[in-house]
Amino acid sequence: MGSKGYTDPETMYRQYIDCLNNRSLDGLTAFVAGSLTYNDSAITLEDYQGLLRQNFHDIPDLCFNISLLVANNGHIAARLKFDCTPTGEFMGIAVKGKRVVFHENVFYHLKEGLIDAVWSVIDLESIRKQL
Amino acid sequence: MGSKGYTDPETMYRQYIDCLNNRSLDGLTAFVAGSLTYNDSAITLEDYQGLLRQNFHDIPDLCFNISLLVANNGHIAARLKFDCTPTGEFMGIAVKGKRVVFHENVFYHLKEGLIDAVWSVIDLESIRKQL
Numbered sequence: 001m002g003s004k005g006y007t008d009p010e011t012m013y014r015q016y017i018d019c020l021n022n023r024s025l026d027g028l029t030a031f032v033a034g035s036l037t038y039n040d041s042a043i044t045l046e047d048y049q050g051l052l053r054q055n056f057h058d059i060p061d062l063c064f065n066i067s068l069l070v071a072n073n074g075h076i077a078a079r080l081k082f083d084c085t086p087t088g089e090f091m092g093i094a095v096k097g098k099r100v101v102f103h104e105n106v107f108y109h110l111k112e113g114l115i116d117a118v119w120s121v122i123d124l125e126s127i128r129k130q131l
Numbered sequence: 132m133g134s135k136g137y138t139d140p141e142t143m144y145r146q147y148i149d150c151l152n153n154r155s156l157d158g159l160t161a162f163v164a165g166s167l168t169y170n171d172s173a174i175t176l177e178d179y180q181g182l183l184r185q186n187f188h189d190i191p192d193l194c195f196n197i198s199l200l201v202a203n204n205g206h207i208a209a210r211l212k213f214d215c216t217p218t219g220e221f222m223g224i225a226v227k228g229k230r231v232v233f234h235e236n237v238f239y240h241l242k243e244g245l246i247d248a249v250w251s252v253i254d255l256e257s258i259r260k261q262l
Contacts, residue, residue: 067250068208068238068250070202070203070206070207070208070238071201071203072201072202072203075199075201076201077201077208077236079238079250091256103250103252104252105208105236105237105250105251105252106236107199107201107208107210107236119198119199119210119236120236121234121235121236121252121253121254122252123252124255124256125222125255
């Protein structure tokens with residue numbers, strides 16, 4: 001799918017988000033390149049899967065909701081909404097089981113239909129204000 | 132220009148950023164609707180001009196640099212880079228004249244060629260780490 005370039009970027013992205021929400025980390029190979037940059041740090045797909053595995057561990061009810069989606073052939077931009085209950089710390093903030101609602105504004109670069117760069121900003125300030 | 136819908140969204144957005152970098156707050160009427168929502172709060176164009184005037188006061192060397200730009204007819208998404216020297220507090224953080232580099236990932240909704248909604252997330256965490 002993603003790797004063969006048959007899918008338009010918006011459809012590919014919605015499938016990627018479904019893959020995350022199904023906790024199908026092995027399925028990410030259809031959407032994410034073997035090596036990528038994350039906020040300008042070079043990581044591997046295995047690292048990326050590890051980050052997500054940690055997120056799912058820290059936030060058992062984590063669900064990715066697409067609020068806005070803008071795409072062209074090279075880039076995808078998404079505003080994601082989260083309404084969830086991190087059990088302990090989330091990104092250095094001691095949430096400790098409180099329900100929080102926050103957003104992530106994130107950009108992706110696509111190479112041959114696969115994500116090979118991510119630039120994410122999460123609204124941690126709004127999480128702090130809810131605690 | 133923006134208001135007559137003759138300009139494609141990317142060109143309009145680059146003109147909007149030039150307008151900001153020229154400190155031409157009166158010129159914003161060509162790009163921003165009279166009433167808009169900013170991170171889901173209803174504000175007026177005058178409020179928006181006031182927010183920017185405050186930013187320019189707090190950060191005399193403020194310059195908006197477009198790192199990424201993704202647009203369609205209804206929405207614009209931009210990753211903006213800032214390399215600047217806030218003189219006092221910026222968004223509650225006491226920067227006090229230190230040079231900081233940070234990003235904003237921001238989405239806009241367009242109505243008849245004018246911005247009528249903004250959803251912004253600024254990477255305040257990276258500012259804190261630089262102090």
